[in-house]
Amino acid sequence: MTDQTNGNNELEPSADKQLGASSTNALDVIGAVSAAGADPTADEAYAKLKERRAERRRKKIRRRVIAGVVVLAVVLLAVGATMLLSRQPEQNMEPVTDAVTRGTFTTEVDAKGSLQPLSSTVATSEVDGTIAEVRVAEGQAVKKGDVLFTVKSDAVDQSVDAAAKALNSAKASQKDAYNAYNQQVDAYNADDSGMASLPDKSTLSAADSAVAQAQEDYNQVVADADAKRQVRAQSDGTVITMNAKVGAMVGPRAQTGTDPLVQVADLSQMKVRIQVDEKSIEKVARDQAATITFPALEGVSLAGTVTNIASISSTATDAGSYDGGGSGVTYAVDVLIPQPDPRLKSGMTAQVSLTIEKIDDALMVPVMALQSDDGEHYYVNVETDASTHAYEQRDVTVKTRNDDLAVVEPGSVDEGDVLVISGGMSADDGSGSTGAAAAGGEVVASTDRPASANAE
Secondary structure, eight states: OOOHHHHHOOOOTTHHHHHHHHHHHHHHHHHHHOOOOOOHHHHHHHHHHHHHHHHHHHHHHHHHHHHHHHHHHHHHHHHHHHHHHHHOOOOOOOOOEOOOOOOOOOOOOEEEEEEEEEEEEEEESSSSEEEEEEEEETTTOOOTTTTEEEEEEEEHHHHHHHHHHHHHHHHHHHHHHHHHHHHHHHHHOOOOSSSOOOOHHHHHHHHHHHHHHHHHHHHHHHHHHHHHHEESSOOOOEEEOOOTTTTOEEETTTTTTOSSSEEEEEEEEEEEEEEEEEEGEEEEEEEEEEEEEEEEEEEEEEEEEEEEEEEEEEOOOTTOOOSSSSOEEEEEEEESSOOTTOOTTOEEEEEEEEEEEEEEEEEEEEGGGGGGGGSSSSSEEEEEETTTTTTEEEEEEEEEEESSSEOOOOOOOTTOOEEEEOOOOOOOTTTBBOOOOTSSSSOEEEEOSSOOOOOO
16 A cells, blocks of 8 residues: 555656546545545545646636637627728718809810721732732832732743744744745746746745734733733832742642731821711811820820711621720721821821810810709809808700710800709708709719819
8 A cells, every 4th residue: 555655746747648538537546545544645645646637727727717718809800890981981061062164165076996097009919820029028118010029830831832833833924925025026027928927026025924924922921921920019108918928839829718928007197087976977077187106115105187977887796995984886987197206107006195176265064063854954053152152053055065064055154153963052942052963973973074163
């Protein structure tokens, strides 16, 4: 019994872990021994085991408390963040106002298009064959009649050979006719009987005519052959497309479905074809001014004019990019650039700003200030007291409008009048106005106005 008690007193610290699963049994055994009046060391061992068990319980409680505090803190942070993010900004109830202005009113249509030469020609070979020589390069300036490339054609060569053979045959026949005539003349002169007849020269005339015709035919065939062998520029300009290469097959068959061999364009004037929405096309007219810019050439801005307006709407494949919104039905409009920049190249993207309406000295109100009860007749709220933002309603006649401004007839409002768009107090019933109901948009202060009259 004494040896067992001493063994318990010499337990190493690692034994605490082993006691974790059997602490209850150990305490029961030691408690039973102590109760039976055993050695006092058993009481000490029992007390130590009891103390260790209590310490482990305290550690477990502390860990659970710490975990609970951490979870609570995370929950509180999440709730706080949610409340912070969901909190609505304080509403600024200050009335929104703007002013009546006078100046130049414009309506513009913005569209993208592809830069094109005003005129161009495509050089092709009339006959089947192969390219024998290329005499120009892309970007080279050419004159009308300059040879662009030459063609080796078996068919053309055969026609020249046939004409040459016909000419040689006619000349041989002519020689035979003259020899026969000369022989007849000699026989006539040698006849002393006087019975011989004078030779007929008609055969000589026929032979001469045959040779002359054969020579004319040959000359024409050679001239035609030269024209077909040498493909020339049809106008002055610049070579903007060059696909001709020595040895390449050319001719009506070879060129079917392929890119042009050589394209010569007049770059002294260029044009941009844009698409204009059906709601705006009625305001587009010839000679209207346009401003053209190019994404590839920063800082380049050129003036242009409308030269052509399509009478039939464009198909989906023909329609270019239109930035003005509206329906999908568009019409092609050509804009001429009379003095293009030398750096411009055919096919470049061009951004066109087309002024379709311009009114000088126009009296204008913000579109957001317009209100209507029936969608046809409009009125605005004119501020009568700057301190209280009280206002009165005044009828206005709208002449035209764009996305931002409306031109109104003078009389009911004057330049500088302050218009209450939202907020304020009606002079009739003292109620606040929400404003901009007829404009069909949110109540916002305009930032594109020539002048602002927001109350202090």
